[in-house]
Every structure is written in C-alpha cells, then in structure tokens.
Amino acid sequence: MTYAIEGSSGAWEVVIGLEVHAQIISQSKLFSGAATGFGASPNSQVSFVDAGFPGMLPVVNGECIRQAVRTGLGLNAQINLRSRFDRKNYFYADLPNGYQISQYEQPIVGTGVIEIELADGSTRQIGVTRLHVEQDAGKSLHDQDPSRSFIDLNRAGVALMEIVSEPDLRSPEEAGAYVRKLRSILRYLGTCDGNMEEGSLRADVNVSVRKPGEGYRTRCEVKNVNSVRFVMQAIEAEALRQIQVWEGGGTVEQETRLFDPNKGETRSMRSKEDAHDYRYFPDPDLLPLVLEQGWVDELRAALPELPDAKRARFITEYGLSPYDAAVLVAEQATAVFYETLARGRDAKQAANWLTGDYFAALNRLGHSIEDPPVSAEALGGLLDLIADATINGKIAKEVFEAMLESGESAAAIVDARGLRQVTDSGAIDAAVEAVLAANADKVAEYKSGKDKLFGFFVGQVMKAMAGKGNPALVNDVLRGRLQ
Amino acid sequence: MSLDPATVRRIARLARIRLDDGQVEQIGAELNSILGWIEQLNEVNVDGVTPMAGGTHGMAQRLRADLVTDGGIAEQVLANAPDREGAFYTVPKVVE
Amino acid sequence: MMLTDLTLAEARAGLRAGRFSSRELTQAFLDAIAVLNPKLNAFITVTGAAALAQADAADAALGRGEHGNLTGIPLAIKDLFCTKGVRTTAGSRILAPFIPPYESTVTANLLRDGAVFLGKANLDEFAMGSSNMTSAYGAVTNPWTRRGDNRALVPGGSSGGSAAAVAGRLALGATATDTGGSIRQPAAFCGIAGIKPTYGRCSRWGVVAFASSLDQAGPLARTVEDCAIMLGSMAGFDAKDSTSADVAVPDFAAACARGVKGLRIGVPREYRSDGMAPEIEALWSQGLDWLRAEGAEIVDVSLPHTKYGLATYYIVAPAEASSNLARYDGVRFGARSEGRDLIELYEKTRGEGFGDEVKRRVLIGTYVLSAGYYDAYYLRAQKVRALILRDFTEVFQKVDALVTPTAPTAAFAQGERMNDPITMYLNDIFTVPANMSGSPGLSVPAGLDAQGLPLGLQVLGRHFDEETVFAVGAALERAAGFSARPGMLAGA
Numbered sequence A: 001m002t003y004a005i006e007g008s009s010g011a012w013e014v015v016i017g018l019e020v021h022a023q024i025i026s027q028s029k030l031f032s033g034a035a036t037g038f039g040a041s042p043n044s045q046v047s048f049v050d051a052g053f054p055g056m057l058p059v060v061n062g063e064c065i066r067q068a069v070r071t072g073l074g075l076n077a078q079i080n081l082r083s084r085f086d087r088k089n090y091f092y093a094d095l096p097n098g099y100q101i102s103q104y105e106q107p108i109v110g111t112g113v114i115e116i117e118l119a120d121g122s123t124r125q126i127g128v129t130r131l132h133v134e135q136d137a138g139k140s141l142h143d144q145d146p147s148r149s150f151i152d153l154n155r156a157g158v159a160l161m162e163i164v165s166e167p168d169l170r171s172p173e174e175a176g177a178y179v180r181k182l183r184s185i186l187r188y189l190g191t192c193d194g195n196m197e198e199g200s201l202r203a204d205v206n207v208s209v210r211k212p213g214e215g216y217r218t219r220c221e222v223k224n225v226n227s228v229r230f231v232m233q234a235i236e237a238e239a240l241r242q243i244q245v246w247e248g249g250g251t252v253e254q255e256t257r258l259f260d261p262n263k264g265e266t267r268s269m270r271s272k273e274d275a276h277d278y279r280y281f282p283d284p285d286l287l288p289l290v291l292e293q294g295w296v297d298e299l300r301a302a303l304p305e306l307p308d309a310k311r312a313r314f315i316t317e318y319g320l321s322p323y324d325a326a327v328l329v330a331e332q333a334t335a336v337f338y339e340t341l342a343r344g345r346d347a348k349q350a351a352n353w354l355t356g357d358y359f360a361a362l363n364r365l366g367h368s369i370e371d372p373p374v375s376a377e378a379l380g381g382l383l384d385l386i387a388d389a390t391i392n393g394k395i396a397k398e399v400f401e402a403m404l405e406s407g408e409s410a411a412a413i414v415d416a417r418g419l420r421q422v423t424d425s426g427a428i429d430a431a432v433e434a435v436l437a438a439n440a441d442k443v444a445e446y447k448s449g450k451d452k453l454f455g456f457f458v459g460q461v462m463k464a465m466a467g468k469g470n471p472a473l474v475n476d477v478l479r480g481r482l483q
Numbered sequence B: 001m002s003l004d005p006a007t008v009r010r011i012a013r014l015a016r017i018r019l020d021d022g023q024v025e026q027i028g029a030e031l032n033s034i035l036g037w038i039e040q041l042n043e044v045n046v047d048g049v050t051p052m053a054g055g056t057h058g059m060a061q062r063l064r065a066d067l068v069t070d071g072g073i074a075e076q077v078l079a080n081a082p083d084r085e086g087a088f089y090t091v092p093k094v095v096e
Numbered sequence C: 001m002m003l004t005d006l007t008l009a010e011a012r013a014g015l016r017a018g019r020f021s022s023r024e025l026t027q028a029f030l031d032a033i034a035v036l037n038p039k040l041n042a043f044i045t046v047t048g049a050a051a052l053a054q055a056d057a058a059d060a061a062l063g064r065g066e067h068g069n070l071t072g073i074p075l076a077i078k079d080l081f082c083t084k085g086v087r088t089t090a091g092s093r094i095l096a097p098f099i100p101p102y103e104s105t106v107t108a109n110l111l112r113d114g115a116v117f118l119g120k121a122n123l124d125e126f127a128m129g130s131s132n133m134t135s136a137y138g139a140v141t142n143p144w145t146r147r148g149d150n151r152a153l154v155p156g157g158s159s160g161g162s163a164a165a166v167a168g169r170l171a172l173g174a175t176a177t178d179t180g181g182s183i184r185q186p187a188a189f190c191g192i193a194g195i196k197p198t199y200g201r202c203s204r205w206g207v208v209a210f211a212s213s214l215d216q217a218g219p220l221a222r223t224v225e226d227c228a229i230m231l232g233s234m235a236g237f238d239a240k241d242s243t244s245a246d247v248a249v250p251d252f253a254a255a256c257a258r259g260v261k262g263l264r265i266g267v268p269r270e271y272r273s274d275g276m277a278p279e280i281e282a283l284w285s286q287g288l289d290w291l292r293a294e295g296a297e298i299v300d301v302s303l304p305h306t307k308y309g310l311a312t313y314y315i316v317a318p319a320e321a322s323s324n325l326a327r328y329d330g331v332r333f334g335a336r337s338e339g340r341d342l343i344e345l346y347e348k349t350r351g352e353g354f355g356d357e358v359k360r361r362v363l364i365g366t367y368v369l370s371a372g373y374y375d376a377y378y379l380r381a382q383k384v385r386a387l388i389l390r391d392f393t394e395v396f397q398k399v400d401a402l403v404t405p406t407a408p409t410a411a412f413a414q415g416e417r418m419n420d421p422i423t424m425y426l427n428d429i430f431t432v433p434a435n436m437s438g439s440p441g442l443s444v445p446a447g448l449d450a451q452g453l454p455l456g457l458q459v460l461g462r463h464f465d466e467e468t469v470f471a472v473g474a475a476l477e478r479a480a481g482f483s484a485r486p487g488m489l490a491g492a
C-alpha cells in the first residue's frame, strides 16, 4: 500500500529526493594538508589554502579520490575514469574563496542504486543519480555575540561526497530507510563514519507533493537535516505545508528551507534569499582527474562483503527470516558478533538470544556491540550448556544475568551455584510423590476431569526442585502417576 | 547582447560590488562596448571543437599523499584579519 | 662606469671576482632608487635595510667561496609576488594592509640562489592593465621620453614598475608576470628584455592570481642573457601548484650562445594587418634580415585564429578573475569597509577597495559566466582558444620559432588612450595569443622609432623550448646592438 496524505481536496502523494553530504574519512583535507579531526580549537586546523589567502593553490588528496571510488563501487555505480573539478561561485561568511570547489558537469561517479528494506519486509530499488567530491565550508556561530557571527574554518576544505538520489522515495519511512541503508554501506566501506550528530552525514531533502498520476510539482529543498528522525519529520512537515499552500489556492515557490525540530516545521532560509546564479566553470587551478581502469578493478576486488550480500547469505546459510537478517547486518560489528555466536550452534536460537536478551542487556547497560559486556564466545558457552541439556532455558536467563554481573563464564556460574538440571528419576519420583501427597484434593479434581491442573502440578514439582528439574522428565513422571 | 542598467545592477550585486548610479551608467556603457567588440567570436566555426579547460593540455591531475602537513597556525591565519574575536574571524551577524 | 650600469651577468662576474661587494652594489641601487624613484614611482615598497642584510650575507658566502646562481644580485620584485613579512599590495587598495605570512615559490627560489630584494615594484591593479595607470599607488613613469618632448610616458603594464626599475638602472633585474603581455609589452616600451616562459614553467604558488589559466611568471632584465640567468632560478617544478610542469630546467643562459644557423623562423602573415605603424613594419623586416644573415631560414606561415586571441582573452581572463578576486571580501585579510549586514560589508569593501578597471573586468567576468550566457561566451571562448592552440601546434611542426613585433606602437603618454578601454586593450594584440596557447614568448629591444622611443621584437617558441627562443632572441640582440639609454637616469 502506498503512503498518502489526506488533504481537504483528497489524497496527496509525496515525492522525495535526497542529497546526502558524507564526510570522507581521511587524515588531511581535500585540497590542503590540514587535519580533519572533529572538535579541535577554532581555526587550529586551517592552512592558508583553506582560508583562501592570495596565491594559495589546491592540490588533490589521493585518498579522498580512492574513498569516493570505493563508495561508488559500493553503490553499484558507474565510475567515470575522467572527471573534473568546477568552481561554484557564491559569497558566504564561511566560504573563504568566494567559491566552493565541487564537481558539476563531470562527477567522478555516475548512476547507481540502493536497495532499501521496509518494515513490512518488502524491498525497493532507489536510484542514485550521481556521487561527486567537493569541499566542505567552515562553520558560522551565530549565538556567541549580539551583533556578530563568528567564523571557524576548521571544517573548511574537508572532503565531502555528495550523493544524490533520484526522486524515487515516496514516504518518510522510505526516506528514513534510504538514509539508514546508505549510512550502513558507508560504514561497511569505511569511507564515512556516518556520525550525524557531528555532522559527518547531513541530508538535504527535496520534497514536493502531487495528486496521484500527476507529473512533478515545484519542490523545496530542506537543508542540512542531521538525523534520520528529523529527515522523516521534516518531510512530513514540509509536505503538509505545501498541501496547505496548494489547497489554499496558492503556489509553492522553489526555495531553500530549514527544519526546526523544536517547532516541528520548516521555514524559509533568509540568508539564501539572494537569487542563485552559481556561475560554475572548470577550476583553472586543477587539471582533469583521470583514473586507471585497472586501479578501479583492484579497488572493486578488495571491497568488503556489503549489507545486501551479507543479508542474503544469512538467510540461506543460517535460515534466518529476512527481518532478523536485516537487523543483524545493519551494523558490521553486530554481524561479526552473530557469526561468531552462530558458528557450530543452533543459528536460529543464536539469533533469538542476540536480538532478544542480549540487545535488551546492551540497551539496559548502555553498551554498544563494539564494547560487549559479554563476548560472543562467552555467550556461545551459555548456549552450549542449553544445547547439551546441562541447564534449561529458564535457568539460562538467570545464568546470563549472572554473567553480565560477574563476567564469569556460564559453566563456572552453573557449577558454583549448582544449577545443573536434575535428570535422576529417583529424585524426580520423590519430588512428584511429595507434591501429590500434599495436594490430594487437587489430584481428585484432576482425575475428575480438570486436566488444566496438570500445569499446576508441573509448576509445584519444578518449584520443589528449585527449577532444576528436567522439564521433559518431570512431565513424563507426572503423567504416569496421574493415570 | 546589451546591458541595461537593471542588468548592470544585478551583475554588480552578484559580484558584491557597490556601484553608485553614475558608475552604473558609465561602466554599463563600457561593458556594452566591450561585449559588442567580443561578438566577433561568433564568426568562428567551433563545431566539434573540444574547449580548453585551463592552461595545460595533455597533463592530468597529480594526487597528494593523505598526510597532515599543514594547519596548527591559527595565529598566522588570523593575523591579517580586520576584525577578530579570540581565535574566530567575525562578520556582522548573519540571520539564517 | 657606474655599478648600476652593469648587466646582471657582468655584476655577477664582478662579485665572484671580488671586484666589488654585494653591499656596495646594493647600496648603489638603493642610492639610485632614492634619487629616481620619486620621479618614476617604480617601487611601492623599498626594503633597504633587509636588502643590505641580504647583501652582507651574500658577501659572507662569496667570501667563503660559496655562491648560488644569483648570490648578491639586487632585484626588484613585482608586488604581485607574496613576500613573507613584507607588505604585498597587488597594486590594489584592498590589499593595502596585507602582510603575507609566506613566501611565493618563485621568490623563495631566488632567495635560495642568493638574490637580494630591493623592494616591491609597482604594477597595474591585480595586473589588469597595459599602462600601469590602474595602480592604486600611482602611475609609473617610463624613464624614456620622446625627443624634444618631456611629457611623462607610460612604461606599459602590468609589470610597469618592474620594467621602469630595470630600464632606469634601479635594479639588475625584476620579477614580473604575464597574463596577456604584461612582461613583453612593458619590456618593449622600456627598451629591455623580458620573457614569459611556457605556462607551467614557473610555479604560480604565492603569486596573487589574476587569471589562473594564463598567469605565468618571468624575468625582466636589460639583456636576453640576464633574463636567461634569472629564469634559471625562477623556474622549476612545484608540487604545490597542480599546473606546474614536472620538467627539467635546462641551462637557459648557455642556449643564448647557440646561434640560429639552420633554424626555420616563421613569420605569421596575420600579424601584418591592423594598420601597423611603418617603422614597426620596417623594424620587423630588419629583424628577419638579421636572422637570415645569421643563417636562419625565414618562412611565411599562417595562424588563422590568432586575430581572435584578444577577444577570447577578454572573456577568459575576466571570467577567471571574477572568481579569483571573490576572496577579497574584508573578512580574513586586507581592507574592510564596515556595513550594517554582511552583504553591505562585502559590497562596500569591494566597491571601495577595487579600482575602475578591476571592477570592469570582474563585472564582465561575472556576466559572461552568469546563467544563460556561459555557452555563448565562456564556452565558445575556450573553444576558440583550443583553435588558437591548434594553430600554434601545427605551425611549430613547420618552424622552430616565430618572430613578430611585440606591440603595435611605442610607449604613449600618461593620459593618452584612457578614453575607451578597447583602445588600451589593443596594446596586447600581438602578445595575447601566446598566453592563450601557453607558448613561451620573449621581447627583445631591437631599435628606436623616429621619436627616439624603443621598439621590441617578439620571439615565440614551442612549449618548454625556451632554449630556442633565447637563441633567436640573443641573435636579434647581437645584430641590433641596442645601446640607447633612457633620458631619466639617476646618474644623469
């Protein structure tokens, strides 16, 4: 079923395209040798090149090009062996040169595709129009002084990949899934850390609305949205605003807008009011960027297994549901943890433990899978004790909690606390006899047909055995005695 | 193509250069004569010609190693600033 | 004979032979500057104390029997080259307060080889001009005057201060830059030699940019050999400039002695038109006769697209300049005019900081790149430029060098040709094509016109074949035996 918004004039379809700016992981900037680390003191990671001083010239960082090509390959995209840097001319406080060096006519990466998974288990192919390399701008601080804005150029010149999607997305959910999937791919490739809080992944969201079956209407670009949740909220807010404009008899103006998460609304960006005329032209300080096909092939051969391939493998190799597989491959660290846990064990049970009790524990303790409170090996040890019937499932949960607290192995805990389950029939017979003797009345009721009391007897026997009775044996003995 | 005063003002705005009305008149006239003179290029047949991009030809972009070799000179990058606050450059407040 | 009358080569020999010290030599030039610069305005900044300190260091090195290519040689530096700790204005009000914290690659190379810097030479604002009348630091006066007429003449531009300093014996040589003729035309106007090497031969790092795809640094000096010696130090691969060519620097000075026997010299017929002054036409034929007499073969050739060079230049150069000069916004360096908001700050800073010619070119450049006009102007110009390059490439398969006049006229008076920009632009009609194609071009003083003003001949060569250009230029120089001296000299 397709997402639609009900307006006073009927249903509206939402058309969404995303421009994601992903900061390339590199030691130094795209065109200068200044460092790229986050949170350094103001203007301490700035060279004269980054500050646009007279006579300064850009020199391309090869690692940034390599990372962009690997990303293109990871998006199943066409790699352009010949590309070019252009200047995008506009004046802004944190744009030192008065132009941004970007790629306009000849981007390094052409069309590709990203597959997104939706909650209902369905998948969609979203077109990628292009990926190009460009330099980031500096940062303006507007809240430090009543009359002035402060400029920090540490970020100016840091390498970005702008990844542009086709207007193929049709709902906030799809847009959210697209960003999450793209982020996952970038993190698998190690080309961007995907940290949206620190701004290393930012989305410009292009939104328009239309009546089903119509062509495209005017779109607005909501700039620099910095979380998946805000992307989804911004789309909904902007779509509703546009529907009101259209239904109010007005027309939507193409413009750049900002999303205000507190108010949950978008507003026009006054600083960008000036009519845009970027006067792109090839940067005469730089030469054509020419790549060797052989080098590109080497990069392709060296790519890691990416989320889609891993997910497919998990489904076939471990017999997981598409949903569980998607959950387990989203983060590479989770997938690695899972494979260590599942190897040589009941893969489904491993998935259930990991996505169930283990994830719950991570949330509760505020840990991430990168610093696990219990290692995959240790958790495997616990599953082994269940598998060889040393403990039953109920005791296992108790042992897991103890492992989280003490950090000891499952086996050690089971021995220390004497939690091995009892399989000796003598002990079970005795417990059963005692329970039946103590509940003669219930036995009579049961025999007169109140079968559901059977569960009560099982519970009493297990209780008498401190939970350590082998559930199957207890059942057999009781059934025999109550015939 | 000929520039009317409105176009001259639009271009000056794009270039962030303030012109008084006198300059708009004078420079507008000068730009028009230059643009008129440039029109001679329309005689040239450029069909199928690959435009030159930059001053070099047959050369390709060299790539730099990814090393931190610069920065850490905040005082030097700020030393020429007409106005600064601590380690920041400053401009009149920008309203987004 | 006065030390300031020596050529660079002679002075270098004298220093190495210990006939005089670099301090004596440097002091002689500082004294001449003190006398003559108030008249010529060739220097914006004179760095006397620093120069003498460099001279003493040079003398110490020479004393130890150590010397580089230029140890102890006093030079003028065009104020477009950033010099560490020394104000660099680019001839503009907007850079009046700018003190670079870095040294341009070209000037660093000169210092590496022991040169002494006397100061920063005047120039057209941001190198935009052919008369040095657009400098925010005042016009430069050409040391030459017409016979029986003491009106001040222009030295040409944009490297007018550099050329006037060398012609006026205020420096042994000077750095300069050439985007459309800014080395060769002032050389011709001031009766000295100057070469714009192949694009990519000298690093652009640290040189205030005018038009990045055309700008190229080169030397101005009194002789072809002096230019060759200076270029040997200025040139060289620089990883900091992506357009710098990774090619070896040959012994340019040695090439000056090669001679022209067996060389094929092309004469582009398109240069004959444009109602050329008869005396320039005559000098040109004279130059070709000299080369023929030296054993060169003169060949008539055609460069059909060069006549479009100037119009192409006035699209490409302003377009690049409009972008290169966007950084002068009053925020990180240079002059600032306060404004109520950021846009007003920008518009006032640039409106008050730039002169009229710079405004004209920035506006033209902004216009030709603006939406809807890019294809009609910039893209078409870059295609015509490709055709101009093709013309040169084809001709240089037939000939080893081309010889043309450097400029259509001799130096003109300050205030002449100011009425409309295009007349001024036409000064560069013969020099601009080599910037379009990136070819090396040398101007040699070859004679005087009827009014006693110097005229220059231009030698153009293949990419990275400056050696042949020097060989031909030196042969013309020897034949011409140019020995005339300008009227305004410190000694006189």
Ligand SMILES: [Mg+2]
Pocket: A019, A204
């Ligand atoms: Mg964008």
Ligand SMILES: [Zn+2]
Pocket: A021, A134, A162
């Ligand atoms: Zn972008």
